[in-house]
Amino acid sequence: MKRIIAPILLLIALAGGWYAWKTHSAESRKDSPAFHGNIDIREVRLGFRVSGRVREILKEEGDAVTPGEILARLDDEPFRNALDQAEAQVGQFSARLEELRNGNRPEEIEQARKILAASEAALENSRLVFERQQRLVGQGAVARQDFDTASTAYRASLARRDEARARLDLLEAGTRAEQLAQAEAVLGTARAALAQARTTLADTVLSAPEAGVVLTRSVEPGSMVQAGATALTVSLLNPVRVRAYAPEPLLGLVRPGREVLVYTDSRPEPYHGQVGDVSPRAEFTPKSVETEELRTSLVYRFRVVVRDDDGLLRQGMPVTVRLKD
Known part of the structure; x- marks a missing residue:
């Protein structure tokens, strides 16, 4: 009988501890101020520095690219002759x-x-x-x-x-x-x-500057393109940042280097991040931040760098930022 009671008591203690931790975590999350914003991932519009006829496009929309990987080429015969x-x-x-x-x-x-x-x-x-x-x-x-x-x-x-x-x-x-x-x-x-x-001959080859994912493919083989025209748009993998907004009364809590938690609707666990910079100018809250108390308020924009991105964060995704401590 004692052998059975001991594991039961241990399970009860663990369950009580887990419940207390969840209750404290929920209350802490409820009491900590919330800042609303959106995921802000950098995009690069890639194009050739010279005009010419497109010979081949090596990537489709949604394909991953690595730094220095060749994405497209122009017909280089005129440039080789030169x-x-x-x-x-x-x-x-x-x-x-x-x-x-x-x-x-x-x-x-x-x-x-x-x-x-x-x-x-x-x-x-x-x-x-x-x-x-x-x-x-x-x-x-x-x-x-x-x-x-x-x-x-x-x-x-x-x-x-x-x-x-x-x-x-x-x-x-x-x-x-x-x-x-x-x-x-x-x-x-x-x-x-x-x-x-x-x-000029080297500029007939279009390469990826950093690791990322192809978002749009604007040209096809055989097309004539002008110098600087966008051929591919690539979303960079790093860094993943959050563009959030803080009202003036809470501005003192948001400082560069502050550890924060980033919550999304797609998973229960938060992401971990750090405040990177705070704008020195006040601005009206953008319409994308759908909170009743902040829609017409003057706020200060700040950026958060997400450290543990799992590849599920997407451009423009709404998020909630809470202070970690």
Whole structure:
């Protein structure tokens, strides 16, 4: 008989303790102030940064996505062609700059020296003819026209010699600094265009910034889209927040860091959260907060970050926030 009585007494004690805890919890919940609000989950409207034709959409509405996962692609053939052209221009201007830095080839300088030597020899010959004609014309041995012809030939030879010497000096001096600066600037412009072409090609791929769930799918393969147009809307999984409102008399109870309990109509157990921030401005209670005493009151908005979300909280869901202690 004693063996039977002991378990019965233990069960009675446990039942009494559970009833007392439930009664105290219910009374505490009833006595603690309630703040009404809605679930506020961030949404991201994703779109391409470039215009083009949609090649494929990899996700449907309701599909889960992970950070960095590819969601959609544009037809990238025009962008690849632009990238190839930019790479070719960089190669062309790089070769030109390298040519200017290396200067003139030794063969070109040697050729200029030989041209100068030949022009000096021709000048010497025309000088001798000119001087001989000059002596003879003074003696009346040659015609004045022959002297004029020799004089013209001498001056022409002198000009050709000076031109050949200037050409050799220019080759030996090498490339001017201004030419190098110009070539470097042109190459820099080509490299910037190449970087832009690579960025544009990368922008034909649409990826998920964070983990979430696809809410809407706005385009289909084959559609032409403009830059910035929304292709997919993704609801982010974290953080899950509550946008609630507190009247001015209770504002002192709501402070950043305060632990709170978040109650919904979908499950009996509350969620646990923490007050994140409190708005410094008063505002009229939105119509979504359906409480008679707060419908026309001025309240202060505050946000609660839910720590133990189980995936059942949805955007706009009405909730009741109560202080934990």
